[in-house]
Amino acid sequence: MNSSQLKKQHASYLLDLQIEKRIVLAWQVFILFAFFTIWELAGRLSWVDPLLFSYPSKVGNLFLSKLVDGSLMIHTSVTLLETIAGFILGTVLGTLFAAGLWWSRKASRIADPYLVVLNSMPKVALGPIIIVALGPGYLSIIAMGASISVIITTLVVYHAFHTVEPNFVKVIRSFGGNKKQTFVEAILPASFPAIISTLKVNVGLSWVGVIVGEFLVSEKGLGYMIIYGFQVFNFTLVLLSLVMIAIFSSIMYLMVEWIERKLIRN
Amino acid sequence: MSFLHVDSITHAYFTKESAKVAISELTFVIEEGEFISLLGPSGCGKSTILSLIAGLQQPTTGTIKLKNKKITSPNNQVGYMLQQDYLFPWKTIEENCMLGLKLTNQLTVENKERTLGFLDEMGLSDVKKAYPNQLSGGMRQRVALVRTLATQPDLLLLDEPFSALDYQTKLKLENLVASTLKTRKKTALLVTHDIGEAIAMSDRVVLLSKHPGKIARVFEIPKHLRDITPFEVRNSPDFGMHFQTIWEELEAYE
Numbered sequence A: 001m002n003s004s005q006l007k008k009q010h011a012s013y014l015l016d017l018q019i020e021k022r023i024v025l026a027w028q029v030f031i032l033f034a035f036f037t038i039w040e041l042a043g044r045l046s047w048v049d050p051l052l053f054s055y056p057s058k059v060g061n062l063f064l065s066k067l068v069d070g071s072l073m074i075h076t077s078v079t080l081l082e083t084i085a086g087f088i089l090g091t092v093l094g095t096l097f098a099a100g101l102w103w104s105r106k107a108s109r110i111a112d113p114y115l116v117v118l119n120s121m122p123k124v125a126l127g128p129i130i131i132v133a134l135g136p137g138y139l140s141i142i143a144m145g146a147s148i149s150v151i152i153t154t155l156v157v158y159h160a161f162h163t164v165e166p167n168f169v170k171v172i173r174s175f176g177g178n179k180k181q182t183f184v185e186a187i188l189p190a191s192f193p194a195i196i197s198t199l200k201v202n203v204g205l206s207w208v209g210v211i212v213g214e215f216l217v218s219e220k221g222l223g224y225m226i227i228y229g230f231q232v233f234n235f236t237l238v239l240l241s242l243v244m245i246a247i248f249s250s251i252m253y254l255m256v257e258w259i260e261r262k263l264i265r266n
Numbered sequence B: 001m002s003f004l005h006v007d008s009i010t011h012a013y014f015t016k017e018s019a020k021v022a023i024s025e026l027t028f029v030i031e032e033g034e035f036i037s038l039l040g041p042s043g044c045g046k047s048t049i050l051s052l053i054a055g056l057q058q059p060t061t062g063t064i065k066l067k068n069k070k071i072t073s074p075n076n077q078v079g080y081m082l083q084q085d086y087l088f089p090w091k092t093i094e095e096n097c098m099l100g101l102k103l104t105n106q107l108t109v110e111n112k113e114r115t116l117g118f119l120d121e122m123g124l125s126d127v128k129k130a131y132p133n134q135l136s137g138g139m140r141q142r143v144a145l146v147r148t149l150a151t152q153p154d155l156l157l158l159d160e161p162f163s164a165l166d167y168q169t170k171l172k173l174e175n176l177v178a179s180t181l182k183t184r185k186k187t188a189l190l191v192t193h194d195i196g197e198a199i200a201m202s203d204r205v206v207l208l209s210k211h212p213g214k215i216a217r218v219f220e221i222p223k224h225l226r227d228i229t230p231f232e233v234r235n236s237p238d239f240g241m242h243f244q245t246i247w248e249e250l251e252a253y254e
């Protein structure tokens, strides 16, 4: 095969890839569009109870009016800040705990059964206690967002620290490196991929913690909007909150993926 | 006073199930500038001996003295090159080479330049900004050598540095390593499975037997083979004879 033939083959291969990509995108757009159309029709033509399931244009109108009176901004930003704070706190604390456990083998042995218990416990069940301890405000909600991810982060990151290729440690030690240098030069960078993958899980977990926290505290935020809408039987409001949550949790997830690409080469 | 004196060392590994004696009553001496090979069957304790000399572990009994000083912990007079390169994939080639200097707080301009000079000598200056996964096995092994040499150890411990390489690369690297160490007047202890490599590179070959690791025999390589390159040794007329002798001994201890 000569080089011009090869080039042609390559061009057609690239074209195939392009077409494939377009088809996938077309399907995705179609499904989205179909979903909203059917929902709208179902609501308007009363195939389903519009009081319960509402319909997109109604949610859209509510979105606009809430946007204009400023309340949506407030609720969304409160939830978003709480979630980001809980997410960062949970991840950082979990990683610090893991570092502590790595540092002292004995501590990790002693902590082991407690970590198992704490991990299997549904953290949201701690909600009322947290609220009593920290007061019914954003502190409790952030604490709930963090508590739900901190133990699993500790376990996953500790496991990653523990399973770092022992020969990397041997290299450091053979140069006379101490424990701190071992951690900074080998253990931590080798575990970056594991830490990043816990970030992805923690995004989802923090949303759970924060929304449940807002259910319980019932003061502000998207979780509050859901519980309020439920109580006054305004499901348009509930659905609006869900749409906002879907949008912002996806954005957070994309941001974590972006950080992942920045931090990890290949 | 000899350069390195390994004095009747025994080392046992303890696990829950058993206490296993890996090497037993091992004694040998290396003079400054010598190149010694340790040859023996898998599991006879070759890597254990190196990690004891590197100070990564303490022998259960016996002592190891370097220039008359007991080795109790890793020190920068000994450079240890592990069985595989173990370059840090998140560091560039240059950063990998500077690791030892960084860990021992010796990142001076002078030391950095000398290390970059080594890299250049090894034909690696084009890839110093690359990452290890972009390099071939032979290149990675050369980087590992530079990393080990960067802290200017007097004694080099080489644990099967060429075993993962293809034959041609291996022959080339043998020459490169031999000449690099000779010009720098380094003392070296090479662990290998390869009889030919042991003959080609060393002044003496120490044959170990298994269960537990013990010195079975020591072969002196004749002077005329020591002074030529490993590749020339492999092609010399009496290479086959030495190979045969060691092969038969090894067979007897397998």
Ligand SMILES: Nc1ncnc2c1ncn2[C@@H]1O[C@H](COP(=O)(O)OP(=O)(O)OP(=O)(O)O)[C@@H](O)[C@H]1O
Pocket (backbone or CB within 6 Å): B013, B014, B015, B020, B022, B041, B042, B043, B044, B045, B046, B047, B048, B049
């Ligand atoms: N950390 C350890 N714990 C328990 N036993 C060990 C440990 N390291 C090595 N051993 C045992 O000690 C013996 C010697 O091991 P060593 O790694 O020194 O052998 P080797 O000669 O380097 O083998 P190879 O040629 O396969 O690299 C082996 O039988 C091995 O099972």
Ligand SMILES: [Mg+2]
Pocket (backbone or CB within 6 Å): B046, B047, B048, B083, B159
């Ligand atoms: Mg070995």
